[in-house]
Each structure stands twice: as structure tokens, then as C-alpha cells.
Amino acid sequence: xxxxxxxxxxxxxxxxxxxxxxxxxxxxxxxxxxxxxxxxxxxxxxxxxxxxxxxxxxxxxxxxxxxxxxxxxxxxxxxxxxxxxxxxxxxxxxxxxxxxxxxxxxxxxxxxxxxxxxxxxxxxxxxxxxxxxxxxxxxxxxxxxxxxxxxxxxxxxxxxxxxxxxxxxxxxxx
Amino acid sequence: xxxxxxxxxxxxxxxxxxxxxxxxxxxxxxxxxxxxxxxxxxxxxxxxxxxx
Numbered sequence: 001x002x003x004x005x006x007x008x009x010x011x012x013x014x015x016x017x018x019x020x021x022x023x024x025x026x027x028x029x030x031x032x033x034x035x036x037x038x039x040x041x042x043x044x045x046x047x048x049x050x051x052x053x054x055x056x057x058x059x060x061x062x063x064x065x066x067x068x069x070x071x072x073x074x075x076x077x078x079x080x081x082x083x084x085x086x087x088x089x090x091x092x093x094x095x096x097x098x099x100x101x102x103x104x105x106x107x108x109x110x111x112x113x114x115x116x117x118x119x120x121x122x123x124x125x126x127x128x129x130x131x132x133x134x135x136x137x138x139x140x141x142x143x144x145x146x147x148x149x150x151x152x153x154x155x156x157x158x159x160x161x162x163x164x165x166x167x168x169x170x171x172x173x174x
Numbered sequence: 175x176x177x178x179x180x181x182x183x184x185x186x187x188x189x190x191x192x193x194x195x196x197x198x199x200x201x202x203x204x205x206x207x208x209x210x211x212x213x214x215x216x217x218x219x220x221x222x223x224x225x226x
Contacts, residue, residue: 037217040177044210047184051203054191064196068203075207079214 001125006061009122010053013115017050020111024104033096038083042108045076049115061128066119073115080109176213183209 024043027033035043052069056062083105087094094103102110122128187202 037177037213037220041180041210041214044177044180044184044206047181047188048203048206048210051184051187051191051199054188055196055199058192059196064200068200071207072203075210082214082218 001122001128003061003128003130006122006125006128007057010056010061010065013118014050014053014057017046017053020046020108023099027097027104031097036095038079039096039105041079042076042083042105045072045079045112046108048072049076049112052119063123063129066123069119070116073112073119077109077112077116080105080112084109176209176216180206180210180213 021043024035024039028035049069049072051072052065052067055065055068059065083095087103087105096104099107183202183206187199187206190202191199
């Protein structure tokens, strides 16, 4: 699992989260199914699921990003579980319409559990967290004192080479 | 209203994740999660009108 492949999978996760929210908004605006407070909070949890993948796409894969996904999914699963349990008694018609036989809060619970499982699966591949090479910059600290003294004596008291002034990490010839 | 605030906090965390220091993101994310859990507890004892 290279960092590039991990970032592609995180982008796919972002598309999946967007698709879930789009379906919810479609049923809200096209069919008039307004969300209840618990449904609202599940939508918030789905939105919070996106923070981890955005961090990965922006700053590269880090284990903490998957930790954020797990935390958001745990909160969302708790809220969805409560709504499932509120309607679990036999004879309960449930709340809202069904999609492929399950209510939306049931699908939300399955989605949050899938997010936890996917994050756990991604954490099994440590190669994606390989440190990337830092950008090339002038390092003003890379002067070894012994070499500096030796070269100074050879050049009659003045450091050899091109004299430069380091400004904000960039060398500018004087 | 309270759910809208939760959405705004998480949306700000998403924006900050793209633009800013990850530490700011973690703070906003934690704030959003805590606020969402507080709203959840606030509605925990609300009456649930059933349709059957």
C-alpha cells in the first residue's frame, strides 16, 4: 500500500460519504421526508467522517487521520443504534421510508460500522505512512565547524566559495 | 438550531483540514463531536411521536 494508493482510497471514501448525504438530501427535498433530530445528528456524524480523508489528501496518510474516522463513526453508530433500538419492538412500523428493505437509520448504522472496519483495514498497511522526502531548501546549519576553519585558513582568513545570504530558507548570491 | 451549529462546527473542521494546521482541525473536530454528543443527550428524553 503506497501513500498514493492510500490517498486514492481515501478519495473513494470521500465520494462514498458524499453519495450517502446526497441520497439523504434527495429523499428530503424530492419526497418531503424531513429529518428527525436523531437523523440530523447522524448526518453530522457522516459529515465528520470526511475530516479524516480530507486530512489524508492534504497532508498525506497518518494513523491519526484514521483515528478521527473511527471516533466519528463510533459516535454515529451510537446515535444510529439508539434509533434502531427505539423501533425494534415487533409491530413497530419504524420511522420514515425504507430502502431495499431497511430504514435509513439501519443503513446508517451499517455505514458507520463499515467505516470502522475500513479504517481498521487501512491501518494494517504501515507502508503508506513512509516519510516523504522534505522539499529541497538551503540548510544554514550544515556547516561543519572544523571544515569551516580549515577552509578559512586556506583562503587567508575568508571563507571560500560564493558568499551567499540565506533569506527565508532561500540562498541569494551576494 | 443546535444541529445547525453542530453542522457548522464540523464544516469548519473540514475547511480547516484543507487549509490549516492539523492541530486546529483536531480541536474543531473534538468540539464538534462533544457538541453533537451534548445535543444527543439533550434529545434523549424527548417524546417520540409514533405514527401507528
